[in-house]
Amino acid sequence: MPQIQHTDYYSHVLGKSLKLEVTGHYGYPIIMFPTSKGSYTQNADFHLNGSIANLVDQGKVKLYNIETIDEISLYNKSIGPDERIRRYELYVQFLIQEFVPYIQKVHQTHRVAVAGASFGGYHASNFAFRFPDVVSHLLCLSGAFTIRNFMDGYESDKVYFNCPREFVKNDEAFKYKHMNIVLSTSDQDICLEQTREMAGILASKGISHWYDEQKWINHDWPLWRMVFPKFIGRFFG
Numbered sequence: 001m002p003q004i005q006h007t008d009y010y011s012h013v014l015g016k017s018l019k020l021e022v023t024g025h026y027g028y029p030i031i032m033f034p035t036s037k038g039s040y041t042q043n044a045d046f047h048l049n050g051s052i053a054n055l056v057d058q059g060k061v062k063l064y065n066i067e068t069i070d071e072i073s074l075y076n077k078s079i080g081p082d083e084r085i086r087r088y089e090l091y092v093q094f095l096i097q098e099f100v101p102y103i104q105k106v107h108q109t110h111r112v113a114v115a116g117a118s119f120g121g122y123h124a125s126n127f128a129f130r131f132p133d134v135v136s137h138l139l140c141l142s143g144a145f146t147i148r149n150f151m152d153g154y155e156s157d158k159v160y161f162n163c164p165r166e167f168v169k170n171d172e173a174f175k176y177k178h179m180n181i182v183l184s185t186s187d188q189d190i191c192l193e194q195t196r197e198m199a200g201i202l203a204s205k206g207i208s209h210w211y212d213e214q215k216w217i218n219h220d221w222p223l224w225r226m227v228f229p230k231f232i233g234r235f236f237g
Contacts (some may be wrong), residue, residue, distance in 0.1 A: 002003040002056040003065050004044070009102070013094040015071070024062035028236055030113040030137075031095075031127075031177045032065045033120035037075055040067040048117065051225045052232045060236045063115075064103060066095075068123060074150040081154035086148070087100045089158050106136075113137035113235075118191070119144060125198075126177065129164040129171075137180040139231050140192045141224045165198055173205040181209035182231050189219045193204055 003025045008017040018038045018098035031047075043049050043065050047167020055061050066155055073087035111134055116124040128138035145165040161167055181202065187193035193211075199211040210231075217223045 001051075002053055003217050006041075007031065007161065009066070009099065010093045011098055013097055014090055018067040018069075018094075020067065021065040022062065023061070023065070024056040026059035027056065027061040028113060029109065030061050030063050030232075031099070031103070032063055032116055032122035033068060033114075033116035034065070035117055037051070037067075037070045038120070040065050042121075043117075046221045046225075047139065048221065048224055048228055049203070051164065051229045053231075055232055055236055056059040061232060062107075066099065067122065068120075070119070074147060081151045082156070084150060085153075085154070085158045086164060089090070092127065092130065095127055096134070100131075100134050110134065111136035115139035115141070115228075117141035117221075119177070119217065121191075125164055126162055128181075129168050129176070132179055135179055137182075137235055139182045139184075139228070140195075140228065141184045142186070142189050142219050143183070143195065144191060145194055150191065154190075163195070168198075168201055173207050176202075176207045180235055181207070182212065183209060184212040184214075184224075184227050184231070186214035186217045186219070186223055187215060189223070191219060210211045 002023050005022045007020050009020045010017045021040055028088050032043050049063055069091050100112060106110060114124040114135055121140040123144060125138055125140045125143050128135040135221050146163040151159055183195050183199050185192050202209045214223060
């Protein structure tokens with residue numbers, strides 16, 4: 001059984017503590033995000049972490065499941081879209097200014113892997129495309145690549161720079177050349193079209209990526225548990 005530790009990580013950027021579940025004793029660090037408004041233990045609860053338990057036990061990878069602030073940022077309808085995106089951008093800054101440097105120090109590595117399913121896939125892909133220099137692997141399972149649907153038509157630079165389907169089109173392709181990018185979906189996935197679109201954007205820019213489309217399975221945990229070990233095994237097995 002993998003070693004599991006629960007802790008609180010205090011963020012000065014956010015002015016609050018975030019819960020963190022660390023799974024494994026050694027190995028390449030993978031920052032993992034839950035789905036929309038999900039608990040930081042959600043990937044463990046739904047056995048996504050367990051699907052790669054053998055590689056965790058072998059010390060190939062170590063999982064960092066970090067809490068998000070979805071409920072008080074993008075999903076918070078009681079505040080305006082300007083405040084929603086301001087709060088979300090603070091979360092992104094927490095990741096790049098505090099959390100990733102912490103993992104870099106612990107693991108004595110410059111780059112980390114990021115992963116997530118559904119809206120966790122959005123968190124992972126947005127971070128990877130925003131800060132490619134510190135990301136070696138992006139594992140996006142049935143992810144989203146825009147937050148326009150949360151913005152009620154509100155426009156700002158902060159909105160644009162948190163929509164990978166927009167800013168990657170205008171970015172320099174060389175920034176992503178080192179990154180192992182996986183975009184996973186299925187033919188019955190609600191995120192099928194946007195995953196295909198994102199793969200098309202990468203292809204048009206000559207950015208290497210692994211597009212994976214499964215058959216006869218919906219946007220849900222059985223799909224993600226099925227494909228995750230394949231990707232992790234390929235890169236870290």
